[in-house]
Amino acid sequence: MxxxxxxxxxxxxxxxxxxxxxxxFVVNTVISIPSPEHSYDSxxxxxxxxxxxxxxxxVNFTDKSFxxxxxxxxxxxxxxxxxxxxxxxxxxEKLDTFHLDNYRFCENNVLKGKVLASSxxxxxATGVSQATRTYGDYSYSLYVWK
Numbered sequence: 123m124x125x126x127x128x129x130x131x132x133x134x135x136x137x138x139x140x141x142x143x144x145x146x147f148v149v150n151t152v153i154s155i156p157s158p159e160h161s162y163d164s165x166x167x168x169x170x171x172x173x174x175x176x177x178x179x180x181v182n183f184t185d186k187s188f189x190x191x192x193x194x195x196x197x198x199x200x201x202x203x204x205x206x207x208x209x210x211x212x213x214x215e216k217l218d219t220f221h222l223d224n225y226r227f228c229e230n231n232v233l234k235g236k237v238l239a240s241s242x243x244x245x246x247a248t249g250v251s252q253a254t255r256t257y258g259d260y261s262y263s264l265y266v267w268k
Contacts, residue, residue, distance in 0.1 A: 174253035213239035
């Protein structure tokens with residue numbers, strides 16, 4: 123008869139563990155249900171700060187950032203019309219990789235607000251997100267809108 127009591131304790135402990143696990147799974151499910159108050163449109167929207175951080179960042183100390191590279195092209199060629207055209211092409215290609223519908227990328231200091239790349243109609247822009255980064259004498263601004 124001692125064996126019967128042992129099997130009851132074993133079955134009881136297995137049931138207790140199963141109930142505990144089910145409670146944990148229920149709590150986890152309730153916590154992970156998305157709230158209907160979140161705006162899913164804003165989650166897809168890439169801000170200009172995120173993109174400028176990518177353009178000005180480097181993988182390691184020996185790499186140049188995108189902004190550093192285009193600044194060097196402009197500086198080495200003394201802001202010639204050809205170097206500005208080359209930089210405009212490079213910027214357009216790079217910003218197109220982000221799959222943005224509406225953006226404007228310009229240099230504000232040395233080139234006096236020259237638009238290097240753009241897409242969309244800036245005059246009709248609403249909800250504009252703006253970021254600025256400086257590299258040497260050059261100051262770049264990126265405007266992104268919906």
